[in-house]
Amino acid sequence: MALGLLFDIDGVMVTSWKALPGAVEAITELADRGIPRMFLTNTTSRSRGDIAKALEECGFEVDPDEILSAAKLTAEFVASTYPGKRVWVLNEGPIAEDMTGVELTDDPSTADVVVLGGAGEVFTHSTLSTVLQMLLDGVPVIAMHRSMTWSTERGLCIDTGVYLEGLEKASGTKIKAVGKPSPVGFRAATDILGLEPTQVVMVGDDMHNDVLGAQAAALVGVLVRTGKFREEALRALQRDEFGPYPDHVIDSVADLPELIDKLAGA
DSSP states (O other), rough: OOOOOEEOOBTTTETTTTTTTHHHHHHHHHHHOOOOOEEEEEEOSSSSHHHHHHHHHHHHHOGGGGGGEEHHHHHHHHHHHSTTEEEEESSSOOGGGGGSSSSSSOOOGGEEEEEEEEESSOOHHHHHHHHHHHHHHTOOOSSSOOEEEETTTTTTEOOHHHHHHHHHHHHHHOOOSSSTHHHHHHHHHHHHHHHOOEEEEEEEHHHHHHHHEEEEEOOEEEEETTTTOOOHHHHHHHHHHTSOOOSSSSSOGGGHHHHHHHHTTT
């Protein structure tokens, strides 16, 4: 059976940009087998080039073109949906090089579209209040992703999804998110790989954004017990016999080559 691989990065391969145990060896082994792959990430704190460089410093060999980021996906969506419009991006991290095809502005008063990236210190009371007023005025607001948290060495930090829910309730407007768990990224990655969704394995630590989101798009989901994984959340799914559940659960990406052997022989 032909297989392709999609990897989340943060919490699967690295935490706080340090390689997780066995991750470099596993990713290298799978690359040596010639398995097609992409890296689908909601990381918005770095550009694709910076992500590739950071991974190289951790021991991984990843080309920037193999990375499909939420910023890149969002830029493509905005460029096609709102051509020629000025875009104000609220994001924690330098990602301008991935926002090709859109006209950026630092002045929200001149913006035709608002893009919310990753949360951080730029998500202040003042800036979020400006976003709310723009929503109420009918300005389109697009989110790069709907992630609620990300994993760091000191624990979980809240992310954009926490703010999105508040903005939506306050404005009565649903905000479209382009990155995971939206099917947009999964479809784009499978198209690049040249495979059917059922032939592609998505490996992630976020049960809903990575794994169940991928499964909803007809991919095979693999949940790793690293990063933002929480055992109690998995047990809660087990108690719901009629709800979705990860196709596979492994301790870490280090165990992925063995699982791929089984799937390829199925």
